[in-house]
Amino acid sequence: MERAAQGADGGGGSNSSSRSSSRATSAGSSPSCSLAGRGVSGRSAAAGLGGGGSRSSPGSVAASPCGGSGRRREPALEGVLSKYTNLLQGWQNRYFVLDFEAGILQYFVNEQSKHQKPRGALSLSGAIVSLSDEAPHMLVVYSANGEMYKLRAADAKEKQFWVTQLRACAKYHMEMNSKMMTQVEGQQKNLVHAIESLPGSGPLTALDQDLLLLKATSAATLSCLGECLSLLQQSLHQASQPSHRPGASESILGWHGPKSHSTEQLKNGTLGSLPSASASITWAILPNSVEDEQTCPPEPEPNSGPELVLSEDEKSDTEDQEETEVGVMEDQRSVILHLISQLKLGMDLTKVVLPTFILEKRSLLEMYADFLAHPDLLLAVTAGATPQDRVIGFVEYYLTAFHEGRKGTLAKKPYNPIIGETFHCSWEVPKDRFKPKRTATPTPSGHEHPMADDPSKNYKMRFVAEQVSHHPPISCFYCECKEKRLCINTHIWTKSKFMGMSVGVSMIGEGVLRLLEHGEEYVFTLPSAYARSILTIPWVELGGKVSITCAKTGYSATVIFHTKPFYGGKVHRVTAEVKHNPTNTIVCKAHGEWNGTLEFTYNNGETKVIDTTMLPVYPKKIRPLEKQGPMESRNLWREVTRCLRLGDIDAATEQKRRLEEKQRTEERKRENLRTPWRPKYFIQEGDGWVYFNPLWKAH
Numbered sequence: 001m002e003r004a005a006q007g008a009d010g011g012g013g014s015n016s017s018s019r020s021s022s023r024a025t026s027a028g029s030s031p032s033c034s035l036a037g038r039g040v041s042g043r044s045a046a047a048g049l050g051g052g053g054s055r056s057s058p059g060s061v062a063a064s065p066c067g068g069s070g071r072r073r074e075p076a077l078e079g080v081l082s083k084y085t086n087l088l089q090g091w092q093n094r095y096f097v098l099d100f101e102a103g104i105l106q107y108f109v110n111e112q113s114k115h116q117k118p119r120g121a122l123s124l125s126g127a128i129v130s131l132s133d134e135a136p137h138m139l140v141v142y143s144a145n146g147e148m149y150k151l152r153a154a155d156a157k158e159k160q161f162w163v164t165q166l167r168a169c170a171k172y173h174m175e176m177n178s179k180m181m182t183q184v185e186g187q188q189k190n191l192v193h194a195i196e197s198l199p200g201s202g203p204l205t206a207l208d209q210d211l212l213l214l215k216a217t218s219a220a221t222l223s224c225l226g227e228c229l230s231l232l233q234q235s236l237h238q239a240s241q242p243s244h245r246p247g248a249s250e251s252i253l254g255w256h257g258p259k260s261h262s263t264e265q266l267k268n269g270t271l272g273s274l275p276s277a278s279a280s281i282t283w284a285i286l287p288n289s290v291e292d293e294q295t296c297p298p299e300p301e302p303n304s305g306p307e308l309v310l311s312e313d314e315k316s317d318t319e320d321q322e323e324t325e326v327g328v329m330e331d332q333r334s335v336i337l338h339l340i341s342q343l344k345l346g347m348d349l350t351k352v353v354l355p356t357f358i359l360e361k362r363s364l365l366e367m368y369a370d371f372l373a374h375p376d377l378l379l380a381v382t383a384g385a386t387p388q389d390r391v392i393g394f395v396e397y398y399l400t401a402f403h404e405g406r407k408g409t410l411a412k413k414p415y416n417p418i419i420g421e422t423f424h425c426s427w428e429v430p431k432d433r434f435k436p437k438r439t440a441t442p443t444p445s446g447h448e449h450p451m452a453d454d455p456s457k458n459y460k461m462r463f464v465a466e467q468v469s470h471h472p473p474i475s476c477f478y479c480e481c482k483e484k485r486l487c488i489n490t491h492i493w494t495k496s497k498f499m500g501m502s503v504g505v506s507m508i509g510e511g512v513l514r515l516l517e518h519g520e521e522y523v524f525t526l527p528s529a530y531a532r533s534i535l536t537i538p539w540v541e542l543g544g545k546v547s548i549t550c551a552k553t554g555y556s557a558t559v560i561f562h563t564k565p566f567y568g569g570k571v572h573r574v575t576a577e578v579k580h581n582p583t584n585t586i587v588c589k590a591h592g593e594w595n596g597t598l599e600f601t602y603n604n605g606e607t608k609v610i611d612t613t614m615l616p617v618y619p620k621k622i623r624p625l626e627k628q629g630p631m632e633s634r635n636l637w638r639e640v641t642r643c644l645r646l647g648d649i650d651a652a653t654e655q656k657r658r659l660e661e662k663q664r665t666e667e668r669k670r671e672n673l674r675t676p677w678r679p680k681y682f683i684q685e686g687d688g689w690v691y692f693n694p695l696w697k698a699h
Contacts, residue, residue: 076097076098076099076100077097077098077100077162077165078095078096078097078098078111078114079095079096080093080094080095080096080111080154081093081094081096081107081151081152081153081162082094082151082152082153083096083107083149083150083151083152084135084150084151084152091135091152093110094107094108094109094110094119095107095108095109095110095111095113095114096108096151097114097118098165098166098169100165100168100169100172103123103124103125103169103170103172103173104121104122104123104124105121105122105124105141105149105166106118106120106121106122107119107120107121120149122141122143122147122149123143123144123145124141124143124166124169124170124173125144125170125173125174125177126143126144126170126173126174126177127141127142127143127144127166127170128141128142128170129141129142129163129166129167129170130142131159131163132150134150135150135152136152137152137153137154137155137156137158137159138150138151138152138159139151139152139153139159139162139163139166141166181225184222184225185222188218188219188222191214191215191218192215192218192219195211195214195215198211313623313624313627314425314426314621314622314623315621315622315623315624316619316620316621317425317619317620317621317622359412359413359414359415359640359644359652359656360412360413360414361641361644361645362414362415362633362641363414363415363417363421363423363633363634363636363637364414364415364416364417364475364494365417365421365422365423365465365466365467365475365477365633366414366423366425366465366633366634367414368465368475368477368490368492369423369425369463369465369477369620370404370620371401371402371404372401372427372461372463372479373401373404373617373618374397374400374401374404374615374616374617374618375427375429375459375461375481375618376429376616376618377393377396377397377400377615378394378397378461378486379429379459379461379481379484379486380393380397381393381394381397381486381513381515382484382485382486382515382517382518387518387520387550387553387555388555388580388587390515390518390520390553391522391548391550391553391555391557391578392578392587392588392600392602394513394522394548395548395557395559395576395578395588395590396590396600396610398524398548398559399559399574399576399590399594399598399610400598400610400612400615402527402542402594402595403594403595403596403612403613404612404617412538413531415633415637415640415656416473416660417467417473417475417633418467418631418636418659418660418662418663419467419468419469419470419663419667419677420466420467420631420677420679420680421466421467421631421632421633421636422464422465422466422467422629422631422632422633422680422681423463423464423465423466423632423633423634424462424463424464424622424623424632425462425463425620425621425622426460426461426462426463426620426621427460427461427463427618427619427620427621428458428459428460428461428618428621429458429459429460429461429618430457430458431457431458431459432457459481459483459484460481460482460483461479461480461481462479462480462481463477463478463479463620464477464478464479464681464691465477465478466679466680466681466682468491468677468679468682468684468689469677470663470667470677472493472495473493473494474491474492474493474509474689475491475492475494476489476490476491476492476679476681476682476689476691477490478490478681478682478691478694480694480695482695484517485515485516485517485695486513486514486515486516486695487513487514487516487694487695487696488511488512488513488514489511489512489514489690489691489694490509490510490511490512491509491510491511491682491688491689492507492508492509492526493507493508493509494506494507494508495508502530502531502532502533503530503531504528504529504530505528505529505530505531506528507526507527507528507529509525509526509688510523510524510525510526510688511523511524511525511526512524514695514696516695516696519552520550520552520553521550521551521552522548522549522550523547523548523549523550523551524546524547524548524549525546525547526546527542527543527544527546527559527561528542528543528544528561529541529542529543530542530543530563541561541563541564541571541572542561542572542574542594543561543562543563544560544561545558545559545560545561546558546559546560546561547559554580554581554582555578555579555580555581555587556578556579556581557576557577557578557579558576558577558579559574559575559576560574560575560576561573561574561594562574562575570593571593572593572594572595572596573591573592573593574590574591574592574593574594574598575589575590575591576588576589576590576591577589577590585603586603587602587603588600588601588602588603589601593612594612595612595613596611596612596613597609597610597611597612598610598611598612622634625638636659637659639655640652640655640656640659643655680692
């Protein structure tokens with residue numbers, strides 16, 4: 001039986017012979033409103049509860065406040081209920097007090113101790129009260145904070161009596177919170193209006209740093225509270241009407257969140273520009289003109305075929321892309337503050353062009369390639385002697401893949417790929433350094449991994465990525481090693497959302513690892529990413545549950561990336577569990593940090609520790625810029641990258657604007673001609689995308 005939340009409860013025997021009443025008590029003046037209007041009648045019941053009895057007096061009703069401006073202490077409903085404590089002690093009689101005005105359900109060991117500190121207390125605002133057939137006359141109270149009380153009454157009438165009062169209390173306080181939110185919304189609008197009405201110059205302006213921070217944080221706080229209230233209201237509504245699930249557009253108790261003209265403009269992509277505190281920091285949501293388009297790389301014909309990438313042209317990547325570990329500068333902060341004050345919680349950021357200074361110097365397509373910086377661990381999967389070895393090997397690779405995809409701890413955003421943009425690279429893994437067993441120890445020989453001079457002594461893994469769609473933004477990548485008969489095909493739709501003082505990015509889609517030697521396919525998903533503390537020193541964390549499954553062998557893995565709790569807790573935690581589903585056997589567990597140390601425990605009793613910071617990194621091999629096509633990532637973004645390296649934000653913004661406007665112009669032309677975009681390397685199959693010449697079709 002599920003263990004209920006028990007507060008400090010854990011002692012005190014069951015008083016099976018006790019007899020008590022559920023009654024209303026007043027700590028002040030008596031209630032002045034009629035109970036009949038609430039549809040509650042007095043009743044009495046006598047039934048056995050643990051061998052004793054319980055009775056409810058006609059006055060035992062927690063009446064709600066009846067209007068008027070005066071505040072009075074409303075009566076409290078109190079009496080004995082049996083509470084499930086734990087597996088060892090089971091059900092225990094406890095004395096409960098429902099304080100309707102405070103919206104709190106408290107319990108004590110017995111009636112005599114009710115003037116002492118309660119053993120536990122549950123806030124009923126947003127709580128759900130439901131019936132249960134787990135035990136006779138049982139009800140369950142689910143608090144909004146996750147706590148749960150399992151309770152039993154003396155009989156069916158007593159149970160229904162408590163349920164009615166608890167639900168009435170929960171509903172009343174939710175309605176009061178809704179009214180309070182409406183008042184706060186009005187006050188926040190007045191605050192914003194007062195700030196925006198300030199003169200454009202003088203000692204105090206609308207662009208004052210402190211006022212912008214106040215404006216942004218008040219909007220974000222109100223949005224977060226409104227979202228929480230809405231979720232609680234939906235939970236209550238669904239609990240009271242289980243046969244009906246409200247849609248996303250249905251209102252429950254009426255708080256719809258703040259609306260502003262500027263928010264709607266941002267959502268529709270019609271806002272021309274936002275003011276900045278510095279002339280050197282300017283940017284636009286959607287540019288209104290096209291200038292100097294001749295400087296943009298020409299876009300290839302939509303039906304042009306795949307380009308031949310020569311291996312002999314590829315050189316080891318020596319470009320330093322490490323991002324500077326600094327916080328947000330003051331003049332940049334005002335731009336972010338103004339942006340935040342215009343956004344609404346949950347808003348899709350697809351059409352919002354973010355300031356250039358938050359960009360890192362690489363495309364999203366190249367970031368996906370950097371997740372493959374440990375190709376030796378990936379190729380080692382093929383050498384597993386059994387299906388269990390191979391699935392565990394892939395989980396080990398998966399958990400170590402993400403840390404190298406981040407260039408430093410600072411949260412910066414890679415370039416949004418232009419439709420038709422591609423990225424090519426490869427890796428070489430020396431055969432004499434290949435690790436064929438999952439129990440082998442990672443080579444702690446420095447960060448950069450040496451490569452053999454003779455290509456015949458290396459395994460070669462090739463990679464190609466392409467942006468196949470602009471709306472929605474869908475990226476595909478494919479990599480293969482012909483010698484090991486291994487390939488991965490992945491499609492990802494990135495969807496970003498504003499979350500108050502952070503930004504969340506969901507990576508929707510899936511990848512498939514194919515081991516052709518064994519006829520196995522491993523389908524995997526990807527975690528979400530979050531940029532936290534965007535006003536100070538932004539940092540990245542991963543979050544969410546992902547899965548890895550192999551239908552042929554019956555093995556699956558569940559990986560959970562844990563986000564940091566609001567109070568305490570560690571950052572970057574990850575846990576994983578590998579299971580053989582036909583036998584329901586857990587064969588491996590893992591825990592640790594995805595960018596630190598990971599510990600694996602296997603069902604044979606063995607353990608292994610992998611320090612991701614000590615794993616050797618295999619540098620990409622990539623062609624020099626002069627040999628890259630006009631739509632290859634580094635060549636396409638070369639001017640933006642150059643300006644960012646020089647610290648010339650204005651020039652970088654202008655170069656980025658030209659690229660994006662060129663993309664929009666070409667998209668409008670295709671729409672007018674009704675010519676669909678045709679990617680070079682990937683073909684749409686159902687809801688997914690597949691490489692045009694994959695290894696499993698070529699062999």
